[in-house]
Ligand code: ADP
Ligand code: ADP
């Protein structure tokens with residue numbers, strides 16, 4: 001086994017690899033960018049080396065600096081994690097040239113699977129089933145349109161070099177094909193440096209079922225069963241589970257064999273994932289087609305660890321050190337059911353717009369660290385893989401995933417219940433996250449009954465989006481309870497007996513001015529003659545009772561309804577967590593907002609820091625509210641910005657390729 005390895009990554013995967021290395025007595029070297037000097041992964045490793053600026057291209061993608069750091073610290077091997085350099089054949093070669101072991105497959109295998117089109121040609125030869133489509137070299141628009149017509153609509157245009165759910169366009173009608181092709185090629189050229197695309201049949205109601213494979217240098221190759229990653233948004237995984245509901249043992253064995261054949265066809269070594277798109281037929285049988293192979297460890301590997309009781313990073317290290325696979329195929333078993341939820345800094349109600357900010361409060365449900373696999377099958381009921389700590393910032397330089405919650409149960413129902421409770425007990429304050437959204441997905445009828453396909457989120461849209469989760473007045477009641485309790489402890493007396501603005505009109509009343517998303521809500525709290533409290537907003541009134549339960553927790557009785565709430569104050573923010581969601585409120589200062597209406601309104605502003613990838617209008621164009629005006633890229637996602645209202649475009653203030661900061665005006669919009 002290695003004595004020391006360098007981890008060429010950051011965030012949760014770097015922390016994850018460090019954890020296994022420590023358990024195996026392997027020393028670890030972290031690398032970090034300027035943005036990450038204080039990051040969790042630096043603390044998780046034994047040594048750390050700075051490798052450059054904030055942007056990935058100035059640090060985590062700078063191989064020479066990474067190789068120099070490995071040499072300088074005496075590391076013997078490099079673990080690439082996922083993203084960054086993990087699927088870069090040139091980096092794998094450079095490691096070998098520098099006398100370092102690349103903990104991953106041979107460069108030739110990465111190259112063979114690097115192009116989705118070329119990989120499909122190889123898989124066809126190996127007898128692996130493919131989605132009907134065209135994956136040749138001819139990318140002439142009219143030719144591809146002809147292919148699309150032959151395949152039959154809907155079709156999917158896919159960037160050959162694509163990844164991370166990007167560079168794909170679904171096309172339903174021939175007349176939309178060429179425009180979609182141009183847009184897909186533009187994204188592919190900008191994001192992957194290669195605009196080659198393939199066209200294939202769009203499988204309707206598809207499931208994403210992938211097989212974890214592992215191969216060693218002695219020619220052994222096994223599969224560690226499947227993961228169902230059908231719950232997606234924008235072709236990116238949101239929830240992943242294992243085993244796949246409804247997959248028969250026969251079909252599992254067939255998919256496993258196809259995945260092993262795919263790996264062997266490219267001389268694979270190490271951990272890899274063969275992704276299939278699966279189609280459920282009317283008779284309930286599942287048909288599957290090869291989609292792509294990811295030549296690395298996958299974000300969702302923990303669910304496989306949970307059901308097999310194995311540590312996949314340990315396997316990676318052993319295989320890279322030349323050891324044989326720890327188990328044979330007939331020694332591998334599925335035990336129980338596991339689900340992973342990806343916790344991302346993003347706003348689901350705003351098209352999953354990534355969010356940045358400081359994690360002012362970060363509280364996880366009760367959990368245990370990843371438990372040793374080996375022979376003891378003791379999966380953790382709740383596991384948290386995080387790369388951040390309370391107080392850390394989520395910056396615009398990296399992707400928006402902040403952590404993963406992984407639950408295990410004897411069966412799917414138990415795993416579901418545990419995930420629901422774990423999401424309920426996850427408290428994040430300071431930036432938008434998808435925690436409440438995930439809980440609604442987990443609680444949806446479709447997910448609960450395992451009615452899975454990649455359109456689940458779209459299908460369940462009314463139940464999943466636009467829900468505050470926690471009614472405003474309930475949150476306000478939590479704020480009131482929190483304030484009254486703090487005043488009591490500060491003053492050591494009943495605030496109602498104080499001689500200040502509390503006493504008015506015989507009873508007592510005070511204003512509770514709260515802001516929610518910039519909007520003002522002026523509540524009033526009154527103590528009636530009989531001593532009872534009453535909360536009001538405009539013409540609405542709610543009798544209110546409260547008591548403190550523990551640190552920051554309250555029982556509130558609002559109009560006869562009982563609520564248990566937790567209130568976290570962080571700076572100006574008061575975050576109230578209830579049973580079915582949370583709200584972040586702040587105290588509203590009417591004076592500070594008096595000037596709000598004056599300026600602004602005459603421009604289209606960047607909702608977050610990022611890069612301008614397309615400007616869809618020219619100066620002088622007349623636009624209508626909702627019309628797409630520009631496309632930005634931020635945190636590995638593209639976002640279309642729409643006209644806030646009707647108007648005429650004045651000046652374009654940035655050009656394609658420019659980096660812009662949050663709130664920057666991209667163009668001016670005149671006349672209403
Ligand atoms: P897939 O497995 O379908 O490729 P993933 O969600 O696993 O999709 O990953 C999407 C892309 O983003 C991959 O290229 C992955 O390597 C990268 N990625 C995802 N999460 C992280 C992360 N936390 N750190 C670094 N890279 C990441
Ligand atoms: P990436 O490299 O971005 O992960 P994939 O080829 O793995 O790209 O596809 C990502 C997702 O896109 C799949 O999980 C699936 O939801 C959807 N998808 C891919 N191919 C098809 C298809 N032919 N029909 C329908 N959906 C597809």
Ligand code: MG
Pocket residue numbers: 164275292
């Ligand atoms: Mg994929």
